[in-house]
Amino acid sequence: MRFGFIGAGKVGCSLGKYFACHGKELSGYYSRTKEHAKDAAEFTGSRVYDTPEDLAENSDIIFLTVPDARIAEVWEQLKRGNVEHKIICHCSGALSSKVFSDVTDTAVYGYSVHPLFAVSSRYDSYKELSKCYFTIEGAIEYLPFIRELFIEMGNPVGTIDAGAKIKYHAAAAVCSNLIVGMIAMSERLLTDCGFDAVSAHAALQPIVQGNVAHIAEVGTVDALTGPMERNDVETVEKHLMCLKDDEKAIYQMVSREVLKVARQRHPDTDYGRMEELLK
Numbered sequence: 087m088r089f090g091f092i093g094a095g096k097v098g099c100s101l102g103k104y105f106a107c108h109g110k111e112l113s114g115y116y117s118r119t120k121e122h123a124k125d126a127a128e129f130t131g132s133r134v135y136d137t138p139e140d141l142a143e144n145s146d147i148i149f150l151t152v153p154d155a156r157i158a159e160v161w162e163q164l165k166r167g168n169v170e171h172k173i174i175c176h177c178s179g180a181l182s183s184k185v186f187s188d189v190t191d192t193a194v195y196g197y198s199v200h201p202l203f204a205v206s207s208r209y210d211s212y213k214e215l216s217k218c219y220f221t222i223e224g225a226i227e228y229l230p231f232i233r234e235l236f237i238e239m240g241n242p243v244g245t246i247d248a249g250a251k252i253k254y255h256a257a258a259a260v261c262s263n264l265i266v267g268m269i270a271m272s273e274r275l276l277t278d279c280g281f282d283a284v285s286a287h288a289a290l291q292p293i294v295q296g297n298v299a300h301i302a303e304v305g306t307v308d309a310l311t312g313p314m315e316r317n318d319v320e321t322v323e324k325h326l327m328c329l330k331d332d333e334k335a336i337y338q339m340v341s342r343e344v345l346k347v348a349r350q351r352h353p354d355t356d357y358g359r360m361e362e363l364l365k
């Protein structure tokens with residue numbers, strides 16, 4: 087099985103290198119910018135192709151590691167050539183394999199193979215992929231093969247229904263991108279208190295990292311600390327008084343979710359006053 091990549095960006099380079107490191111045979115890369123495809127081919131010890139059709143011809147599994155908005159159009163181009171009996175994958179979290187229209191007519195097997203991970207670097211992220219959970223979905227024929235491919239490399243793998251992909255992607259955004267927003271807000275509040283931007287960023291590192299490590303270790307319910315967990319209504323009241331309108335709304339909305347966790351931790355505590363405060 088030869089793996090080919092269309093799109094020599096962060097995920098294309100990282101996944102290709104990860105496969106190569108695990109002894110998989112790579113055909114190589116085609117990308118919008120030939121220089122990027124060349125760099126990726128060099129990085130992974132594979133070849134560069136001048137057209138997506140050439141790459142497809144020389145590959146058994148083709149990963150479309152282009153931005154989500156480009157997947158359908160790259161597929162439209164690809165399917166005009168000879169892709170019969172090829173396995174075709176994309177890595178989008180939000181899109182399902184249904185983006186590969188007409189796969190049954192063309193005898194192609196389509197999949198979404200999503201690394202549930204922030205792949206931030208073309209050349210370094212592959213080192214972290216051994217920890218990554220992969221969520222897969224698509225045609226029944228090669229689903230066990232794709233599953234085994236990742237299990238063999240030591241990755242946890244889950245399957246998902248095509249119809250659940252958008253909510254699944256929203257879940258991923260909540261635990262990663264939305265946390266970025268919360269930390270940015272926290273840094274801004276610290277600068278309001280007199281910290282400069284650098285020291286605000288540095289000061290938050292131990293609490294953020296400690297919190298994430300604790301959640302990973304014991305789960306959200308047992309990791310919860312703070313005024314919500316202690317049912318400290320007076321402190322939360324003071325927090326709300328010192329925040330600006332938008333910040334107050336965010337604090338209240340997210341705290342309603344935190345309150346659900348606190349209630350699981352202390353089912354016998356009366357959180358009625360707290361609930362009123364967060365409305």
Ligand SMILES: NC(=O)c1ccc[n+]([C@@H]2O[C@H](COP(=O)([O-])OP(=O)(O)OC[C@H]3O[C@@H](n4cnc5c(N)ncnc54)[C@H](OP(=O)(O)O)[C@@H]3O)[C@@H](O)[C@H]2O)c1
Pocket residue numbers: 092093094095096097098116117118119120122123150151152153154156160176177178179200201202203204205206
């Ligand atoms: N990054 C993440 O954290 C992450 C995590 C999970 C899933 N994903 C998914 O992985 C996929 C790729 O994301 P990414 O972060 O790797 O994006 P990226 O770094 O922006 O890379 C996209 C690559 O696609 C190439 N490209 C764009 N349009 C093209 C076209 N029409 N034909 C051929 N190549 C084209 C780009 O061209 P150049 O040759 O000009 O560079 C670029 O190298 C997306 O579906 C994304 O949702 C990303």
